[in-house]
Amino acid sequence: MTTPLAIGFDFGTTNSVVARAQDDRCDLLKLDGPAGPDPVFRSALCFWQDDAEQGGLGVAAGPWAIEEYLEFPQGSRFIQSFKSVAAAVRFEHAFVFERRYRFEQLGQLFLSQMATHARGALNLKDARIVVGRPVEYAGHRPDEALARQRYDAMFEVLGTKIHYVYEPLGAAYSYAARLDAPATVLVADFGGGTSDFSIVRIGVPGTTPRCTPLSHAGVGIAGDRFDQRIVDHLVLPMLGKGGRYRSFDKLLDIPGGWFTDFSDWSRLALMRNRRTIAELEKLRRAALDPDAIGRMIAIIEGELGYQLYDSVGRLKRALSSDAEAHFHFESDDLLIEADVTRAEFEGWIEDDIARIEAAVDRALIGAGVEPAAIDRVFLTGGTSLTPRVRRLFATRFGENRIAAGGELTSIAHGLALIGQQDDISAWTA
Template structure:
């Protein structure tokens, strides 16, 4: 049964930060697809695009994706537009299109271009259109008042040329399938998936190896808070005060606070690159003339004009990773005429994300209540996703379930691996979200 289905089953974990693809194998396993890169191949493909103007390209705009997008940007940052984390607008009713070199791009346009480039860099392994594509989706989408039906329509348009049959499965359920393949006995498993845009939970009953239905989902919940939100806190605390946040300007003989909207845009990775347009820069220059601290607004303009979103994102990521292993780390950013250096204690970072952790724990409680399972009856807890490495997050599960019940591994690849396993099931609809 499985051999027939496995030949055309593909698991696609299209993530906010990274994308991973896995192909089902005839022996009931799945295998990650490796992509070529500027330096070396790898299974993790950055969910990013870089655009630049080129007469011979379609519509006069060329693009690259993944690590190649980063390489293109670093080669010519002033002549390119770097877009990342665009998954965060999938369910946003306020996002219609973004202008890149004056041309409009919808979410599905970004998505189709991204997948086309991903296929090109897969060494021929994705050239044949797969029979089944099992696509991971968050339990709750990122953003304020997200519309899951809108996200579904956009995903359908993005993926319409990628596979014959499309099935959407909650991302933590994919991770649960992956983890279940390690188990040798029945267990009730809680999976916590910490992505770039969302945190999702799934509680699953895992049966005996070889059972006709190995995993039975009991409940799922999620919240639109994860790694990107933590990054925003770092930017708000360390970067935005240097760019005029909390400052004032003169207007009609009065001293007024600078509107916070500028800083909300700047700290959102999905929108930062798109601020480099004539209208935005002209408005900022007018603000600079009236600002009490004109130099601060000048620094913001310089960062936008010099396309410094990626270096800033990279510096924030380095700090966050360092604080996962060290109690103190240095934040250092120097580019575009702006230099920011600060020593950061892990305790400070944990204070910045404290309210987010409360909401994450509330989503965990919701999953447990829906599953009608006592926490003491949960046998194993599987933590996956990059932010699961943050000590304050790990501490929640150590405290509630005990270290002996917690398992980790495959932080960036477990979802894709499990989604391909779901694709081997005869009745995939039973797992679909």
């Protein structure tokens, strides 16, 4: 007998992945891309003005968005990591060529573009769809109810009932397929916007249920925050951070909010609007170092956020394998170069590592287990490749208990497997 089709949907801050499970098969869905089919689809959108398109705007997503943007950056609006604002009360809409887009509208455009590049494989009328969600959403004081409302509106475009499951549980179910003995497993999922942890008891194959969730914890810190630390130390001093401006007869510090937004690539993309540019121009005229503010304006107006964070990402990846790496970012009137050691970078993120470790402690307390009772630690997500992150778990649990793999795909794979369970209610969040 053919079992119903189950879809696992990992909507990630940096990348999105879809898996399809039916009968005894579970496969990653490959989406068309400029370089060929690939299951990893960048969570990005690019808009450009085009009178031939409905509404006068063209739109592309994933790797196609990057290709369109690189072809004509100043005539495009490039938005990435928009998942980071899902729970943000202060985010109401993004301005795109003076048009307003709510979060759910951006999400619906993204999903429709994914469906186009899936060649009909996302026609899901009768499928059971399981969508991953973080244990704790990114941002300051995230509103979980608001995020759920926005997710519901976003995913209703797929036309069927949606089930939500914590992302690390998806990774846990995927990892369980590797095990042939019972184990208590700590799953640590490090994405772009959040770090999430689940402790799961896994039974022997054939056990029903195979996995039993014991506890969950999370923190809105992950790869994007590490990027922010690099921008804060290498880029923002060149753009006016720490500077002052004149207000009548007083000298005042430049407000830090400008730099907070600039260092967060989900918000940097939204700074290119008429009001923000006008306020920055006013600040430039009053600043003691107007050229520094001018460089910030040039990066925003020139839509150089992608190039900037690409340079940041290259540095971060290089420091995962080398003890020292070179940072290089260049635009028309700005050149930033610096040699950075891994030790320096780890010093910049040490406070973030402490908050991540505190979330791990909460997961252990919630499950009522000591570190010695954890048989395996499964690390997944791109940020799990950061040496300082891995060292945190090696120190706490021992290198011999750490497993990794499927950093970008394990969540979607596990979510699809969960979707095949007779009773999915035990997994939903």
